[in-house]
Amino acid sequence: MINFKKRIVAISITSALVVAPLVGFTSSQAANAADSCPDALAKAQKAVAAATAVKAPWDGPKTGPKAAKKKTIIFVAQTMQNGGVAGAADGVKAAAKAIGWKVRVLDGQGTAAGMASATQQAVTLKADGIVIGGFDPATVKAAIANAKKAKIPVIGWHAAATSGPQPSLGLFSNVTTLRSDVSKMSADWVIADSKGVGGVVIFTDSSIPFAEGKSQEIKAEVETCASLKLLEYANIPIGDSISTLVAAKTAALVAQYGDKWTHSISINGGLYITPMAAALRAAGKKGTDFPHNVGAGDGSADEYQRITAGEFQSVTIPEPLTMQGWQIVDEFNRAFAGKKASGYVPVVHLVTKANAGTSTVWDPQNGYRTQYKKIWGVK
Incomplete structure (x- = not known):
């Protein structure tokens, strides 16, 4: 496997973010910031401030099979x-069109049974x-074993912690x-933004x-940052009831x-912060009031819209979803040719109101489409 140097690329936060007191902080809170967690705070501020937005050159694979x-x-979606x-599914479709393949999406509908059934259906359909x-490949272990027997390569998107x-x-x-x-950058932004003073709620799906x-x-x-208080670790499953559950939890937290609830970090900004924003609005909160909300993936269009409007979301750490779709197709092409996976790890990027512009997606301007088509020998 080719080892590519890992790069973390993030948008720099303005000096006002790092230095100025938070909106809504009392004078005593601002004074206490100096006595908060100086080492962790300095480290977080440095990490956030040093991260820069650049038009990075292509650092992915440059050679591979035609x-x-x-x-x-067949793309089996968690939901x-x-x-x-x-x-990511849309990215796969775009890349497949470029290379001359077909794509079908099967929706697992956010349930273990649905994902298992869809994965087995993909095998039965002879993808x-x-x-x-x-989703976790271990939950569809039998279907993946059947795919292996049928000599069908299986590739994950966000199916494991590493690429x-x-x-x-x-x-x-x-x-x-x-x-x-992604995890570290989301927490570092909260430490820097809070100056080590406040209360944090983490939203996740432990299943x-x-x-x-x-x-x-x-x-x-x-x-x-010992002076930051973790108020709650909210386990709310991703599924049909997520909006109702998040809205109810938000109202209860307020x-x-x-x-005292100054920040939230959600493992998926679109699914969690969307209903959270509605509940905060219903509670009489303004868009820039506490809590300051962070999306630790995936960077959906509605997240960009909230960030640019200053409506209940401060930052997101998006995935380069379209580029990842192209990478998935390239990895399949390598598998079909009996070659090793590329091992490419996409960059990590932080979006704020200061730099989101008019974009609604993180699509790296590094020429990845041209590079992949060149590898594949297509126009």
Whole structure:
């Protein structure tokens, strides 16, 4: 496997963010900031301020097999309500069109039974390749074993904590940013923004190992600042009832903690912060009031809209969803040719109101489409 140097690329936060008191802070809170967690705070401020937005050159693969012919990929989605999953699926469709393949999406509808059934259906339909889109491969172990028997390569998107081959999970490769980088950056932004004073709620789905692992990493980084209080670790499953459950939890948190709840970090900004925003608005909050909300993936269009409007979301750490879709297709093409996975790890990026502009998606301007088409020998 080719080892690419990992790069963390983030948008720099303005000096006002790092230095000025938070809106809503009392004078005593501002004074206490100086006595908060100086080492962790300095480290977080440095990490956030040093992260820069650049038009980075392509740092992915530059060589590989030419395009295989007449392939059909089935993308098994955890749920198409998840903007990250849907965005990755759209990226696969775009890349498949470029390389001359077909794509079909099967929706697991956010349930274990639905995902297992959809994965097995993909095997039964004799897909040339199967994508595990945003859920734990261990939950569909039998179907993946059947895919292996049928010599169908399986590739994950956000199916494991790291990018690259995952033989123990039955994956030819897994496409994702480095989860720990996303987790750390989300927590570091909160430490820097709060100056080490405030109360944090983490929203997660503990039934999904990837999500639970991310939220535990977030928790560990938040706890490097001893003066920040972790108010709650809210386990709310991603599924049809998520909006209702998050809205109810938000109302309860506001009633219990008031402005002591200064920040939230959600493992998926679109699914959690959307209903949270509605509940905060209903509670009489203004868009820039506490809590300041962070999306630790996936960077959906509604997140960008909230950030630019100053409406109940401060930052997001988006995935380059379209580019990852192209990488998935490239990894399949390598599998079909009997080659190793590329091992490419996409960059991590932080979006704020200061730099979001008019974009509604993180689509790196590094020429990845041209590079992949060049590798495949297509126009």
